[in-house]
């Protein structure tokens with residue numbers, strides 16, 4: 263079974279629910295589009311983020327064990343690692359009785375954001391490259 | 404490993420995190436971390452407000468304003484034009500004197516109501532929740548909860564998106580536009596000021612003093628101490644004097660406990676509510692659902708490993724079968 267779709271779904275849901283953690287969907291009117299009101303529900307999108315994170319972790323561990331770290335590529339593995347680690351710390355922080363110093367909280371949040379943005383950018387670059395390659399192949403014919 | 408820790412075992416979880424090197428991170432930043440606490444108690448510090456003693460004199464409000472006035476926002480005018488059109492600035496700078504509600508310039512306010520023939524006054528400010536959604540869900544790391552139980556918003560970091568107010572069951576944090584970090588990033592497109600609220604007088608507490616409102620009260624309405632002790636005291640008061648409690652369980656438990664001689668449902672119905680005038684209705688734990696899902700996230704890697712193992716075993720079995728098949 264090709265499990266790439268698990269990765270794609272998890273990352274897409276993580277991206278949307280992650281951006282939804284910032285106060286942008288309401289300000290920019292997305293949430294007032296019929297059917298998209300949930301994008302401004304912080305608690306709902308937070309739960310969605312957790313579910314998608316579980317899916318990503320499932321996929322990541324399965325893939326690592328079946329195909330080894332090399333199959334993922336060094337850069338992607340490093341970024342995913344940073345994302346998972348900072349996400350895990352944030353999740354622990356949300357449990358009752360777990361508190362970190364304000365500076366730790368800030369650095370962890372910023373790293374999580376930066377890693378997510380880097381993965382997003384990398385995905386866009388990859389997409390653009392694939393398109394360019396495909397175009398080249400067509401042109402060569 | 405985490406699976407075996409019961410959800411209410413405070414010590415084990417903390418010890419576990421320390422072992423993981425996470426809980427100990429505070430030790431890396433001793434300057435900031437040590438200035439953290441109300442009188443050192445090991446655990447969380449709470450305040451207990453005996454409303455039967457409060458005469459509504461407002462000395463606490465006055466003391467808060469005097470002590471914290473230097474930390475009030477000083478907005479730069481004109482305020483930025485915001486995108487998309489329709490996004491509004493929030494400006495309280497010409498209402499600095501208003502103490503009838505919570506504002507960026509007033510972090511403590513008194514609500515009053517007459518219930519069952521009794522006049523009751525309720526000093527209101529941030530509840531300092533034990534598991535605060537405002538700090539947990541801040542996407543920018545500007546809000547946090549100290550081990551002392553104090554919840555604070557860093558005015559130098561906050562972007563003023565006001566998510567903390569949206570997720571706070573009492574809508575406590577108040578926004579002032581025209582101040583803060585967003586002015587230096589993309590002021591028209593993202594952020595909208597800084598959120599302000601009570602931080603239990605961290606500056607004073609760091610110097611070993613009491614919060615200004617506690618010290619100024621002529622009636623000694625507020626007691627400060629370890630939460631478990633104050634919670635026990637509050638329960639005793641309620642059973643001996645036949646009163647009512649608020650904050651013990653609300654939003655998963657807060658570090659502000661109110662004792663009232665009349666029921667809170669009646670007080671809630673009687674007080675003026677609205678922006679900056681918080682309600683007194685009972686509140687379920689905002690973080691409960693997410694924290695239940697957290698266990699699924701923690702177990703997901705195990706599920707991934709199990710699924711890989713299953714696939715591996717199937718492969719081996721399949722290849723064995725084909726081999727055995729070829730012998731025949």
Ligand code: SF4
Nearest residue numbers: 457458460461463620
């Ligand atoms: S100073 Fe004390 S008595 Fe006066 S309003 Fe505040 S809490 Fe009540």
Ligand code: SF4
Nearest residue numbers: 529530532535537571
């Ligand atoms: S009362 Fe509101 S602002 Fe205060 S700690 Fe709780 S959630 Fe945060």
Ligand code: SF4
Nearest residue numbers: 467601603604614616
């Ligand atoms: S603890 Fe300090 S900041 Fe909070 S209400 Fe009292 S005086 Fe104001």
